[in-house]
Amino acid sequence: MNKELMKKIILPFIVLFLIIQFWSGLATIVEDFPTPSDTAVYAFGGETSDGDEIEGVLSDPFYIENQDDMGVFWQILESLKRVFAGFALAILVGIPIGLLVGMSKNVQYALDPFIQIFKPVSPLAWLPLLLFIFQDINATAISTIFITSIWPIIINTALGVKNVSEDYLNVAKVLRFTAMEKVYKIILPVAVPYIFTGMRLSLGIAWLVIVAAEMLTGGIGIGFWIWDEYNNLAYHNIIIGIILVGLVGFILDVVMGRIADYFDYRKRM
Known part of the structure; x- marks a missing residue:
């Protein structure tokens, strides 16, 4: 793997890490602001930090309840x-x-x-x-x-x-x-x-x-x-x-x- 390719892979992950850190810090300052971990649960389903069981948005993106849902x-x-x-x-x-x-x-x-x-x-x-x-x-x-x-x-x-x-x-x-x-x-x-x-x-x-x-x-x-x-x-x-x-x-x-x-x-x- 050449150096340029490594930079293209590693540098975006570094920026992503910084974004998540900033996001987590913002969630501690702003009341009720979603944390990264809870947002991931709301996306894919699972248990939130409050113990609530959530069916994620992306766990069933193809459902059709009615014309408006x-x-x-x-x-x-x-x-x-x-x-x-x-x-x-x-x-x-x-x-x-x-x-x-x-x-x-x-x-x-x-x-x-x-x-x-x-x-x-x-x-x-x-x-x-x-x-x-x-x-x-x-x-x-x-x-x-x-x-x-x-x-x-x-x-x-x-x-x-x-x-x-x-x-x-x-x-x-x-x-x-x-x-x-x-x-x-x-x-x-x-x-x-x-x-x-x-x-x-x-x-x-x-x-x-x-x-x-x-x-x-x-x-x-x-x-x-x-x-x-x-x-x-x-x-x-x-x-x-x-x-x-x-x-x-x-x-x-x-x-x-x-x-x-x-x-x-x-x-x-």
Whole structure:
């Protein structure tokens, strides 16, 4: 085992140890704050430090009691459905707009101010308006994800187009390519790595937004589940929910990163 690999394994465990120590210290200072050991019991089941027997959240994540009472697996699955629906819409709309912004100065001048204005707007600012428009939890969550995650796709796609060499574009003129031929044969092969970088950022934002959206809109989903546990004063489960959200977000980022690397011609050279 080489030194670099050892560092990648050992250093995260050192940080984890420090986090647990800080967590344990916080639990001694803040009254009723969950300890690491009790949180583990609430996650996997067993006996708490107070002697209570607990059936853990992760001991049966697939149960379905009724439409409003489901295991944490189904909560995450519902959230992922909304995330990918909004993310797919952002791809379908964002890539063409990004191509237009990158290829045309006039389109860039027309749209850039609005991109810069709406890009930093919090998803929580959109939620009340979208809920008023759609009067539906799923449509509101999906549209919120779409609006807040489309900007990285547009910006990175436009950046990819602008990185196309002038020499390539001159060749397209010599060969008398049509606009569509220029896009498919010249621009997209160069812009694809940038597009996937934008998609990776967009997916991360989508997963971030869904938790906040579900907390406010209710229904089924990991965000609402965390908020419901707060209302039930189940602080152990809130921490479990935070960890699950982080792990799912990490997996999504890794998968999207691998896909981006596969389509990045620069890493295959």
